[in-house]
Amino acid sequence: MCRVSTNVPLLSIPLLAVIFFAACAPPAQNSTxxxxxxxxxxxxxxxxxxxxxxxxAPGTVTTGMPTRDVAMTPDGKEYYYCVFIGxxxxxxxxxxxxxNGRWTEPEVAPFAAHPEYMDLEPAISPDGKxxxxxxxxxxxxxxxxxxxxxxxxxxxxxxxxxxYNLGAPINSDAPEFFPSVTRDGTIYFTRAAADGSNAxxxxxxxxxxYAEPERLGDETWGRSQFNxxxxxxxSYLIVAIVGRDDSxxxxxxxISYRSEDDTWSEPINLGEEINTAxxxxxxxxxxxxxxxxxxxxSRTAPASGMEPLTLRYLKKIHNAPKNGYPDIYxxxxxxxxxxxxx
Numbered sequence: 001m002c003r004v005s006t007n008v009p010l011l012s013i014p015l016l017a018v019i020f021f022a023a024c025a026p027p028a029q030n031s032t033x034x035x036x037x038x039x040x041x042x043x044x045x046x047x048x049x050x051x052x053x054x055x056x057a058p059g060t061v062t063t064g065m066p067t068r069d070v071a072m073t074p075d076g077k078e079y080y081y082c083v084f085i086g087x088x089x090x091x092x093x094x095x096x097x098x099x100n101g102r103w104t105e106p107e108v109a110p111f112a113a114h115p116e117y118m119d120l121e122p123a124i125s126p127d128g129k130x131x132x133x134x135x136x137x138x139x140x141x142x143x144x145x146x147x148x149x150x151x152x153x154x155x156x157x158x159x160x161x162x163x164y165n166l167g168a169p170i171n172s173d174a175p176e177f178f179p180s181v182t183r184d185g186t187i188y189f190t191r192a193a194a195d196g197s198n199a200x201x202x203x204x205x206x207x208x209x210y211a212e213p214e215r216l217g218d219e220t221w222g223r224s225q226f227n228x229x230x231x232x233x234x235s236y237l238i239v240a241i242v243g244r245d246d247s248x249x250x251x252x253x254x255i256s257y258r259s260e261d262d263t264w265s266e267p268i269n270l271g272e273e274i275n276t277a278x279x280x281x282x283x284x285x286x287x288x289x290x291x292x293x294x295x296x297x298s299r300t301a302p303a304s305g306m307e308p309l310t311l312r313y314l315k316k317i318h319n320a321p322k323n324g325y326p327d328i329y330x331x332x333x334x335x336x337x338x339x340x341x342x
Contacts, residue, residue: 036060039103042076043330044096049292053273053331055321056294060096060106064318066325068296069093070285071122071131080109080122081328091118093133111153111163116145123179126232126288129155132166132179132187139165148175150189169212170203178227178283182234189213190226198226200239217256221267229284234258236336238293240282241267248275251282253295257340268339274331283326286333293333296326 036059039045044057055062061081069082077098084091093112097104112119118136125132131153136146149171153160170176175192182188185205190198191213201213216237217225223243230237236257242250244267252275254267275281279299286293301322307313321327 036105040101043287043292044079044103049330049332051273051332051334053295053297053329056328056330058321060103062321062327064320064323064325067328068283068326069121070283070294070328071124072288073124074126074128074288076288079103080124081106082120082122084120088118088120090115091120093119093122111160118148121178121227121283123181125181125185126183130181131155131160132181133163134177134179135163137163139171148177148192150176150179150187166210170210180228180230182230183232184234186230186234188216188228188230188237190228197224200225200228200237216264217267221256222254227282227284229286231286232288236340237264238270238284238286239267240284244269248272249277249279249281251280253281253284255336255339265341270335270339274329280326286336290336291333292330293336294328294330297329298324298326300324 039057039060044060046057049056061067061079065083066085067081067083069080071080072078078095079097080093080095082091082093091112092108094106095109096106112133114137119133121134123132124130133151134148135151136148137151138145139147139149150166151163152166153163155161165171170187170189172191174194176189177192178190180188186202187205187210188200188202191201192198200216202216203210203213205211216228221244222241225239225241228237228239236255238253238255240251241247241254244252244254246269248269248271253270255270256267257265259265269275274293274295274297276297276299279297281295281297283296284293285295299322301317317323
């Protein structure tokens with residue numbers, strides 16, 4: 001999750017609480033709320049994203065609330081993402097599903113409805129049989145809440161089973177977060193160090209158990225590396241990095257390619273269409289069909305063309321995407337092959 005080193009902006013809990021309860025209040029008798037459109041088709045019926053990064057599903061997924069993280073089932077019919085309030089005071093994994101051709105209204109996933117726990121960063125295995133996520137729930141019943149571990153659920157006929165802790169050697173006394181899994185069961189994740197930095201670790205699934213995790217990269221990759229998405233075939237890694245000379249902003253996305261001898265290329269910055277000077281970017285994801293790259297960005301709308309500021313207009317900005325809180329964007333994933341070294 002990386003609550004410290006990513007410099008996640010603090011959010012006003014009292015203000016958000018007021019907005020939250022106001023939004024939940026029943027509408028006045030004479031008010032008319034516009035009907036939400038019925039969403040059908042792939043990717044919540046959104047027009048295909050091209051080579052320009054665009055908001056994903058504005059008004060449904062990106063609504064002005066701080067939003068991040070994406071995971072989809074292999075058939076594309078279940079879409080998971082995360083919302084948080086305050087400085088991660090409250091977090092939730094949300095889900096929308098395609099049922100009889102129509103996408104359901106997003107709602108908090110049943111396993112993530114506990115306000116006392118932090119639940120974030122969903123990841124679904126390429127075969128769709130396992131669901132991994134970060135949670136701060138107790139490792140055992142009656143235990144202490146607050147330690148960041150990776151948890152997992154198994155797919156059943158009626159949905160996902162009960163969450164269970166992934167255990168050692170993946171989880172340790174340090175915080176572990178942002179899992180990503182290959183087709184052969186190898187798991188990539190982030191582990192935090194005592195000095196506040198982070199690094200990507202990898203553990204192979206061998207003989208029915210996880211091998212001792214190994215660290216990827218080193219200080220030449222940057223001061224801190226975290227939240228890595230691994231390709232299902234393990235051919236590339238998209239990762240958030242802090243502290244490189246070619247950085248566009250404070251936290252940027254980079255891609256590193258894996259060779260046949262298991263060496264990794266120098267990280268390549270994904271450029272200014274994805275990374276921004278004024279925002280932060282982390283939580284990368286590539287759709288199961290490999291067509292689209294989803295990512296979180298806290299970029300803001302340009303001031304040019306805006307109305308003169310009034311309290312009413314400020315509230316409108318606050319309750320819409322591109323307000324400085326994280327939003328989910330998507331873009332054609334063709335750049336992955338375009339950047340691959342020859």
